[in-house]
Amino acid sequence: MPVTDPRRWTPDSWQMRPATQQPQYPDDSALQTALADLARLPPLVTSWEVNQLKAQLARAQAGEFFVLQGGDCAESFADCQAPIIANRLKVLLQMSLVLVHGLRTRVLRIGRFAGQYAKPRSADLETRDGVTLPSYRGDLVNAPAFTPEARAPDPRRLLEGHARSAMTLNFVRGLIDGGFADLHHPEYWDLDWVRHSPLAADYQRRVDNLGDSVRFMETLAGRPVGDFSRVEFFTSHEALLLWAEQAQTRTVPRAEGWFNLSTHFPWIGMRTADLAGAHVEYCRGIENPLGVKVGAAMDNDWLLGLCETLNPRRIPGRLTLIHRLGAAQIGDHLPRMIETVREAGHPVLWLCDPMHGNTRSTGNGYKTRPFDAILDELTQAFDLHRGCGSRLGGVHLELTGEDVTECTGGARNLTETDLSRAYTSTVDPRLNYEQALELALKIVEMG
Structure with a gap:
């Protein structure tokens, strides 16, 4: 059962609940100054984009997406560079x-970025x-170097994070609006591996077939089809640092409710999904569509x-359950x-996170x-959903x-010995571009 009364929510009501995973800032006055500055900065996204995503997630629940x-x-400030952002967009x-x-x-x-x-x-x-x-809690809090200076939580990083997010989102929007995502020109998306990957032939065949399909549709229509020249793209991040999330939560003219305008799609992680906790309390009151990570430790009552x-209110598109x-x-x-969930009549979208439940530590x-x-x-996720x-x-x-x-x-059969060659993540291991595309090809076989 819910543990809150929706009529009593305010953007700061989370402060009355236990808040885990929050850094301990050594200077509260510096924190409050940074938060006041953050609250005055322009939002990163708009309320109509948020509502548009919610509507499309509802259509995804219906099987249309x-x-x-x-x-x-975990993004790093140092990776806020044009080639890295463009490559991340390319692989998606x-x-x-x-x-x-x-x-x-x-x-x-x-995207899990910006x-x-x-x-x-x-x-x-x-x-x-x-x-x-x-x-180390991510660049929004401190730095990875193991020194007292680097590891001290610094509230000025909240402002730096907003700036880097804005630059990232601005560049992504510029690329998309400029035709980078044009289905007439998928060659723009190629990464160097396409020339030598074992998957290159399969990928190129699909590119050619899709190009033929686009041209056929436009021949029938007698004109270029605008939807083929650009794509919609939304941002997401884990709603973890609640002070920062609150600072970017606001009302807007001609729209009801409060919006978190730092992202289109915030999610709650397993570590912060406590029903009586601050993260659930904060997220329940915003208008954004929400994701929640759910795991094996979560019993039916908790779920x-x-x-x-x-x-x-059982609004379609509002809630996505991400099983890990x-x-x-x-x-x-x-x-x-x-x-x-089905017996209780809740409309949810199910996503599979196959990463977090399969983390291992190697001997080295x-x-x-x-x-x-x-x-x-x-x-198994595809099969189990079908079976149910x-x-x-x-x-x-x-x-x-x-x-x-x-x-x-993956296709190149990377071993534990290969890990040391190019292991750059400061937190968790990621699929590289080749493994990610191989997984997409496998999903097609499953779906």
């Missing part, structure tokens, strides 16, 4: 092209060689409580989750995710457009 949500585990566009062609359905693209600068941690402190310092609290169960446990838990100290385990969980009379509406992936070696396996 397949959702592709992907991007970095390439994946969506494969999905559109193979699944014969429209794809709703949601705000994914904070990450939850399993412990507040980290100890190395007898020295204990605050854990139903989240549905009731976050979407008491792991290949070994998905068969034990996903069917009862699907049945529990790296965190990795085996591609085979990721693929296994995703394959449900539909898997999309995927939630941590990936990059760079040639990293962080997840083992």
